Structure formats: C-alpha cells, structure tokens
Amino acid sequence: DQQVKQNSPSLSVQEGRISILNCDYTNSMFDYFLWYKKYPAEGPTFLISISSIKDKNEDGRFTVFLNKSAKHLSLHIVPSQPGDSAVYFCAASNQAGTALIFGKGTTLSVSS
C-alpha cells in the first residue's frame, strides 16, 4: 500500500506560470519530507525539504507547503521555466532515518 501518493502522473504548464505539484501521505508519524527532481538517465537530485515543525519552506523559485492535518504537501514553482521539465518525486523520511519512501512521481512539462 502506497504511503506517499502523487495522484497526478503529469502536469503541463506554460513558461512563466506557476506549477503546483501535489503529494499526499498516509503515515502521520512521518516528520520530514523532501522533493527530488529527475531528468532522464540521471539519478534524482534533491530540490527542497520541509520538517513537520514548519508549514512552509522557500528556496528561490521553489516553495514547499505542508498541511499536517490533511497529510498533504505541495511544491510550487514560480515562475516555471522550460528547464524545470522533469519528473518530480515527493518523498518522506522514515523515522529511523534509514530510508526515503517515494511517491510515483509527476512529470512536469513546461512549454515556452
């Protein structure tokens, strides 16, 4: 059973607009969440993270929001750029810090 869910397999956005990628989780014990970005034939690269003691974390064009009561997080990219086109994975760290639990990913396409 998937503990981290990304229900939208794909998202298409125009350059300059906002991209919003969503993620839901089922385990209320998860305390730390991450977003990774993956280009074809490369490994995932870390993008941004958030601890459960916060509800927002911002890094340049990327902002992650966490709603603990809804067990939901979202990644906002603004403004979106064609180079942002990639697969985005939401992940949660297990409490022991021994593993990341990933969603299935959302493929973002940003058109110019």
Add this chain to the structure above:
Amino acid sequence: GAGVSQTPSNKVTEKGKYVELRCDPISGHTALYWYRQSLGQGPEFLIYFQGTGAADDSGLPNDRFFAVRPEGSVSTLKIQRTERGDSAVYLCASSPTAGTFTDTQYFGPGTRLTVL
C-alpha cells in the same frame, strides 16, 4: 567534487544468471543506500549501510538479493538466480552522516538491469 558513481550503467543478463552492481559513494560519506526503480514507479528502498554494516535491509525483496560494503566505501549489490521481474533501474545514494533523517541523500545515475 565527484558525485556518486555506479557501474555498469547498463546490464543485460539472462534469467537465472548472477549479477553484481557496483556503487562508489561520495568520498567521506558514511551512509549508503540502495533503491530500485521499476517502470512507472518511484524509487523503492532496498538496504541501508551505516559504515560497513547493513543497518536496515528490510527492503530486500528476498534472499536472492544481497549487498556488501566491506571497507565502508564502495558497495556491491548482488543478485542471484535473476528473474525477469528483477528488471529495473538500481539506484545508489549516499549521505554524509548515518541515522540522521534530515541528511540529504545524493543519488547516482543508476544501473539499468534487464533480465531476458
């Protein structure tokens, strides 16, 4: 500096054969992780090393899978009697410290394993 490297980048084998996949983590990183990514799925955790020892191998699917890290740096994932269902991209990651859930994991490019 050099990132995580994995060899080979591609491996094609026949059902029933034995394969070894190698991971060179970032120098000085204590923690090393193996994941498997099947088509259309996210990476799925296999095993975690803290130094030389496997601290969490709960993700290994069965006893055909085994991994070692004898000197606390390079790791080898070994798969015996390969099956077609083992076909996937095998990803390795490392992080600076062990058992710290806020540590960033840095991933290698993966080894694409195809079992015919």
